[in-house]
Amino acid sequence: MIIVHHLENSRSQRVLWLLEELEVSYEVKRYDRDPVTNLGPPELYEVHPLGKSPVITDGEITVAETGAIFEYLIEAYDKGHRLKPEAGTQAARDYTYWLHYAEGSAMTNLLLKLVFSRLPENAPFLAKPLVKGISSKVESSFIDPRIAEHAKWWNDRLADTGYFVGDSLTAADIMMSFPLEAAASRADLSALPNIKAFVAKVQALPTYKRALERGGPYAYA
Template sequence: MIVVHHLNNSRSQRVLWLLEELGVPYEVKRYERNPATMLAPPELLAVHPLGKSPVITDGDKTIAETGAIVDYLVETYGQGRLIPPAGTPERLRYTYWLHYAEGSAMTPLLLKLVFTALPARAPGLLKGLVKAIAAKAQAGFVDPQLKSHIDYWQAELSKAPWFAGEAFTAADIVMSFPLEAGAARAGAGSRPKVKAFLEQIHARPAYRRALERGGPYDYAA
């Protein structure tokens, strides 16, 4: 039985969603973030040396990293579903978006999160200085980077309803987190095609079932 070591409000929500789309039985082991630091609890270190989520166990196998988990689940349980045929242009796009989501897309989103949270965590006498530095970093680098990525999403989704083409694939599941986070942190939801994508995924029955299994998830709002 697959066990998803699920951290609240994290990228592991996509793993639950993928399993629901595939109709594969699984168990959820829940972990809660530290409310002060928002970091994963130390209990996750017993599952994987980095103590991060997502991570799954399947029998004697432990698989971490979203892309690796998605590859494993689609290859092992997909039976050709949620992945375009090999050798097609759609398959190349699928592979690209699968890696882009956790590579290029997440860097500015994480920086946005860090610089937004940093002033509140600074010592009292340094709050003003830290706030000014964070604002300058966001305005000068982070926000322009995010705009470039959001423009890119809008343009690509103007070509087809899904990232790999006309059919929904696991690449869309992986891309959901950057777009949901981008809507929450950087106004991406104001772009028509991004908004339409988010509305489509949020309406999928498997997505709704994954929310029921995973618990509260802020980005689904």
């Protein structure tokens, strides 16, 4: 039995959705964030040395990192090859790109945005104005333009079929759902209708909804 070590409001929500798409039985071990630090609990260190989520265990096998988990689950359980294009094709190469881009280039900018936006609230009282000024400058001059650049790339990619690879859902779309949901929650995407349509479409899927029921509250849904 697969066990998903699932942290609330986190990227591991995608793992639950993937398992629903694969129609694989699994259990959810849910962890709550610390209300002060917003970090995961110490119990996660008992599962993996870095104390991070998501992590899955499948019998004696433990897999961490979302991309690695996706590759493992697709290889082990996507017997009908429904969620990954045929190997050796351009679609397969595109699939690999988007699968790893989601946690690489895409999330880098969004994480920077989150960190710099929270710097002023964690700064000493007398330093808050200075820190706020620096943070705002970094966001406006570097982070926000990079996010806008990437968001336009997503919107353009979705223009033809509404998916990142081919004309039907793949695991790459499931991976990309988190950065798109995160961006949609932090930015005005009125000029990027394909992103809005993608988020609305996947969130309406029965498999997505079942994953939410299993995983509990998820701020981006």
